[in-house]
Amino acid sequence: MDRLNNKVAIVFGAGPNIGGTIAHFLAREGAKVCVTDVNESAAAAAADFIRARGWEAMSLVGDARNDADVQRIVATTVERYGRLDVAVNMAGRVHWDDVLSMKLDDWHDSVASFATAGLLTTQHAARAMLACGAQGSIIHLLSTAAHFGEADGAAYCAAKAALLNFARSAAMDLAHHGIRVNTVTPCSMEHQLWTTMRDEMFDPNWQPPARRGFYSRQEYLDQLPLRRFPRASDLAWATVFLASDESSCMTGADLPVDAGLRFKYPTWTPGRHDPRDINDYARATKVTRYGEAQENLTDLLGDPIDRS
């Protein structure tokens, strides 16, 4: 419970899901935390939750897309707590749409929400860290959307991918100041199921609408090697590690907290194994040379494969 003693942290985007959970865990490990959100009551509720448990927290309202707001939030935090060591950014709104019908305003808001907010939170936090001599840690929350193409997700995927490479570049710029920049990548979260996914998706007879990016909870779960969705606490533990001196030799890194999804062979469905004997498989496999089918694999290999 003391991994972040004497540290001061800001969390940008502090609703009760990921941001509020991260703020709670940072405070529980000893950090003084400023929780900020564009929604004033969300920031205040997170700070109240933390203080009610006996830890230190303050709340500020502000828009992470806005230069003056981010500057004010950082300055007020330093004024109140005397320094800044940790900044965690996950603020943003997601706009789902097909590229054919995407509205330009939604595209601009996605880029502002994730890429521009990434720049502003990093820039102002790093300046404050430098000014107070802190070997700081800056952490951005990504999404598997930063690493893959997703139907209906072009704006979100592009903006999160921009944030990923921004964070890597910022890590290089700030390394010689001793300031680290890392990212955390979750896939779809457990809380998403009860906050934004629709009840019908739990009905086995439910048919997804024509929208291509839509799939059921079970279809998603079937692709996760650990067969469970990440929880906000899983992300909070990864963030505590990146915020603490335990990760002092890590920068420019991305921690996947995705039940194994990103490093799974894409066409493999966990739990499904081909029951065929490998020799049957080899007998059924034709070798081609110069584009023409030749002998099968067992003829080529000679003796059957001994698997004992």
Ligand SMILES: NC(=O)c1ccc[n+]([C@@H]2O[C@H](COP(=O)([O-])OP(=O)(O)OC[C@H]3O[C@@H](n4cnc5c(N)ncnc54)[C@H](O)[C@@H]3O)[C@@H](O)[C@H]2O)c1
């Ligand atoms: N929920 C998921 O399944 C999931 C999966 C992968 C990645 N993520 C990412 O995790 C982060 C948080 O997700 P969540 O599920 O907790 O979302 P959420 O919507 O519950 O919380 C986001 C918070 O950010 C605030 N916010 C939005 N725009 C802001 C802005 N411009 N300035 C300041 N605050 C702003 C909102 O008011 C809200 O309180 C997001 O970056 C999201 O892209 C979520």
